[in-house]
Amino acid sequence: MPEGLPTVLRVALPIPLPQCFDYLPPKDGRIGPDWLGCRVRVPFGRGDGERVGLVVDVGPAGHQATDLRPVLDRLDAEPLLAGELLDSLRWAAGYYHAPLGELVATALPAPLRAGQPLPDTAVHAWQTTTGGRAAADAGRDGRPRRLLRLLLAGPRDETWLDQAEPGWREPMRRLQARGLVERIRCDPVSPAASGPTAPAPEPTPGQAEALAVLRAGEGFRALLLEGVTGSGKTEVYLRAIAEVLAQGRQALVLVPEIGLTPQTLARFRTRLGVPVLAMHSGLADGERARAWAAMARGEGRVLVGTRSAVFCPLPRAGLIVVDEEHDASYKQQDGVRYHARDLALVRARALGVPVLLGSATPSLESLQNALAGRYGHVRLAQRAGGARPPVVRVLDLRRRPLRDGLCEEALQAIGTCLERGEQALVFRNRRGYAPVLLCHDCGWSARCARCDSAMTVHAGGRRLVCHHCGARAPVPNACPDCASLGLQPQGAGTERLEQALAERFPTARLLRVDRETTRRRDALEKHLASLGNGPGILVGTQMLAKGHDLPNLSLVVVVGVDEGLYSADFRAGEKLAQLLIQVAGRAGRASKPGQVLLQTHHPGHPLLTTLLAGGYPAVAALALAEREAAHFPPFAHLALLRAEADHEAAVQSFLQEAHRLFEAREGVIANGPMPAPMPRRAGKARGQLLLEAARRGPLHAALRDWLPALRALKSARRVRWSLDVDPIDLY
Numbered sequence: 241m242p243e244g245l246p247t248v249l250r251v252a253l254p255i256p257l258p259q260c261f262d263y264l265p266p267k268d269g270r271i272g273p274d275w276l277g278c279r280v281r282v283p284f285g286r287g288d289g290e291r292v293g294l295v296v297d298v299g300p301a302g303h304q305a306t307d308l309r310p311v312l313d314r315l316d317a318e319p320l321l322a323g324e325l326l327d328s329l330r331w332a333a334g335y336y337h338a339p340l341g342e343l344v345a346t347a348l349p350a351p352l353r354a355g356q357p358l359p360d361t362a363v364h365a366w367q368t369t370t371g372g373r374a375a376a377d378a379g380r381d382g383r384p385r386r387l388l389r390l391l392l393a394g395p396r397d398e399t400w401l402d403q404a405e406p407g408w409r410e411p412m413r414r415l416q417a418r419g420l421v422e423r424i425r426c427d428p429v430s431p432a433a434s435g436p437t438a439p440a441p442e443p444t445p446g447q448a449e450a451l452a453v454l455r456a457g458e459g460f461r462a463l464l465l466e467g468v469t470g471s472g473k474t475e476v477y478l479r480a481i482a483e484v485l486a487q488g489r490q491a492l493v494l495v496p497e498i499g500l501t502p503q504t505l506a507r508f509r510t511r512l513g514v515p516v517l518a519m520h521s522g523l524a525d526g527e528r529a530r531a532w533a534a535m536a537r538g539e540g541r542v543l544v545g546t547r548s549a550v551f552c553p554l555p556r557a558g559l560i561v562v563d564e565e566h567d568a569s570y571k572q573q574d575g576v577r578y579h580a581r582d583l584a585l586v587r588a589r590a591l592g593v594p595v596l597l598g599s600a601t602p603s604l605e606s607l608q609n610a611l612a613g614r615y616g617h618v619r620l621a622q623r624a625g626g627a628r629p630p631v632v633r634v635l636d637l638r639r640r641p642l643r644d645g646l647c648e649e650a651l652q653a654i655g656t657c658l659e660r661g662e663q664a665l666v667f668r669n670r671r672g673y674a675p676v677l678l679c680h681d682c683g684w685s686a687r688c689a690r691c692d693s694a695m696t697v698h699a700g701g702r703r704l705v706c707h708h709c710g711a712r713a714p715v716p717n718a719c720p721d722c723a724s725l726g727l728q729p730q731g732a733g734t735e736r737l738e739q740a741l742a743e744r745f746p747t748a749r750l751l752r753v754d755r756e757t758t759r760r761r762d763a764l765e766k767h768l769a770s771l772g773n774g775p776g777i778l779v780g781t782q783m784l785a786k787g788h789d790l791p792n793l794s795l796v797v798v799v800g801v802d803e804g805l806y807s808a809d810f811r812a813g814e815k816l817a818q819l820l821i822q823v824a825g826r827a828g829r830a831s832k833p834g835q836v837l838l839q840t841h842h843p844g845h846p847l848l849t850t851l852l853a854g855g856y857p858a859v860a861a862l863a864l865a866e867r868e869a870a871h872f873p874p875f876a877h878l879a880l881l882r883a884e885a886d887h888e889a890a891v892q893s894f895l896q897e898a899h900r901l902f903e904a905r906e907g908v909i910a911n912g913p914m915p916a917p918m919p920r921r922a923g924k925a926r927g928q929l930l931l932e933a934a935r936r937g938p939l940h941a942a943l944r945d946w947l948p949a950l951r952a953l954k955s956a957r958r959v960r961w962s963l964d965v966d967p968i969d970l971y
């Protein structure tokens with residue numbers, strides 16, 4: 241050790257500064273390598289400010305500092321974040337050019353971030369007492385007796401009860417008070433406590449091939465499982481996970497934000513026969529921390545979670561699955577803008593385990609990786625279990641009048657579907673009554689005062705709402721510009737469609753599913769249950785596009801395809817094709833043949849004709865060729881510098897200086913400053929600078945040199961700016 245330099249702890253703190261901070265040992269303590277990965281409480285800033293941070297290095301101070309302060313407390317006896325996970329976070333901090341402290345904070349559930357101890361993860365189960373076994377046949381029918389009978393078959397753990405018997409705690413307590421049942425601590429790994437398991441179907445040849453690829457060899461490998469909707473991808477996940485469990489290892493399954501339904505969890509649980517932990521934004525902080533801790537201790541065997549679950553510790557990792565790998569919700573859109581699918585690959589490589597990417601409509605990034613031979617690639621082209629693919633037809637709106645957004649032919653098809661006793665889905669990815677309020681006399685339209693955007697008409701035509709900043713206003717009685725009374729809502733959102741369908745089919749069961757009717761995650765489940773299996777109509781946004789098996793759904797009508805056909809976003813075509821395929825995949829999942837009707841004014845658009853003729857693979861091939869020609873991802877790499885401020889001048893001067901500081905380099909181009917696609921939002925002016933490079937290396941080298949200079953800019957203090965590596969949305 242160099243003479244005179246004290247040994248210090250280097251601590252990553254959750255603050256937007258790129259560096260870590262050195263601290264001296266606590267007043268009474270000595271420090272050693274065992275501090276690495278433990279949380280500490282440290283003084284920070286002036287006065288008596290304190291922060292919780294993570295020790296990421298122990299060693300001699302970098303320089304002779306006189307102002308170092310000692311650590312206040314060590315919060316973990318054992319390292320909380322170490323080994324592979326800490327290494328992966330370091331990697332991510334480098335890749336996303338974000339402070340390590342912010343990545344650590346992103347990875348930790350809120351209670352752990354705040355310094356609380358790792359929660360107790362003991363699993364409790366309930367079982368009958370001798371008295372309970374005797375009493376099961378006596379007494380009145382009802383909830384308590386049903387629970388008692390359930391336990392006769394064997395103990396049930398509490399997570400199982402939560403999922404299978406919501407509201408069980410109260411009746412169970414009453415049984416306990418009568419001495420009929422008892423609460424026991426159980427071995428979390430024992431499958432005995434999790435109830436009966438469902439049998440697995442024989443794999444199809446395609447499924448068998450995918451499983452064989454996963455079994456072949458050791459260590460890291462990536463497999464892209466491209467299977468049409470209903471082809472049995474989930475079956476492959478389940479089998480692959482079961483094999484990993486049999487080796488005593490853990491599996492992590494990432495699902496999109498709206499894919500984590502109780503239906504999904506129940507399917508995993510009954511098939512795998514072990515407690516399945518969930519992690520998503522709807523859980524209380526304590527629950528998230530418990531799931532994280534259970535995985536960290538190796539007690540948790542399977543974790544199914546949304547984006548942030550990619551940061552769960554996996555000390556006994558066996559497999560990572562990313563379902564619907566193309567889904568946009570894997571990309572974090574604020575703070576550290578990481579991509580969970582990409583981090584899943586990084587972690588699988590570091591852990592030396594396979595990663596399985598599944599989708600009916602893979603991202604072009606993953607497809608290109610598969611085509612280039614970096615990933616294995618298995619296609620499941622047919623639906624499993626005898627269901628046929630839906631028949632897709634285009635309804636050319638140019639020759640058909642529309643009533644509240646629907647043409648007569650679509651309405652008739654819905655009528656026929658209802659007469660057959662089946663269900664129809666009317667898909668419209670726009671909530672509200674109508675997207676625009678227009679004056680027919682002078683052309684005025686209602687726009688948000690704070691955003692460059694139209695206001696959406698809501699509440700049956702009485703209210704205006706901005707979907708970008710939440711601004712609200714009553715619908716004016718007369719045009720503010722010309723005083724005409726000819727104000728008309730243009731187009732149809734889900735609310736208007738619902739109203740029109742209710743008028744046309746007054747006796748049909750009708751259910752609208754969008755962010756207004758369905759705010760909570762479990763509300764959707766209840767909603768759908770209320771529709772039952774009888775004839776009915778569902779109207780909804782992309783909340784309905786996946787995750788739900790509706791066996792009686794035989795017709796899908798897609799309204800409003802055209803907006804996606806002519807968008808400036810280079811990913812619009814890919815996104816539209818993915819959405820159409822997902823929605824179409826809702827039809828005819830069981831034995832009923834499905835029909836899909838696409839309403840459009842542009843039936844000859846190449847995207848639609850290609851999709852109809854060749855399905856997603858054809859659209860993807862076309863899109864890849866276009867991207868290659870235009871030097872867009874996946875054939876180029878992007879980073880986007882965004883800035884916003886109250887005044888446009890501040891944005892402009894920051895971005896101009898940023899551009900000037902960006903030294904010309906071989907193979908990296910800086911474009912801009914340019915206005916954001918929505919140049920004003922919630923009252924803020926917004927602009928951006930787009931960096932492009934054919935190879936990642938030079939791009940990242942350029943970013944590394946550039947960012948410190950950017951941070952030092954005076955003009956940077958007058959804007960809010962952020963860097964997005966591999967941006968998905970260019971706004």
Ligand SMILES: Nc1ncnc2c1ncn2[C@@H]1O[C@H](COP(=O)(O)OP(=O)(O)OP(=O)(O)O)[C@@H](O)[C@H]1O
Binds near residue numbers: 447467473600624787
């Ligand atoms: N090998 C098989 N034999 C018989 N039925 C199967 C088989 N594999 C899957 N199925 C059934 O086919 C249906 C669709 O399977 P699964 O949900 O696994 O498909 P998926 O591709 O994951 O669907 P999604 O489009 O929702 O992503 C399910 O009802 C499932 O039980």
Ligand SMILES: [Zn+2]
Binds near residue numbers: 707
């Ligand atoms: Zn607005």
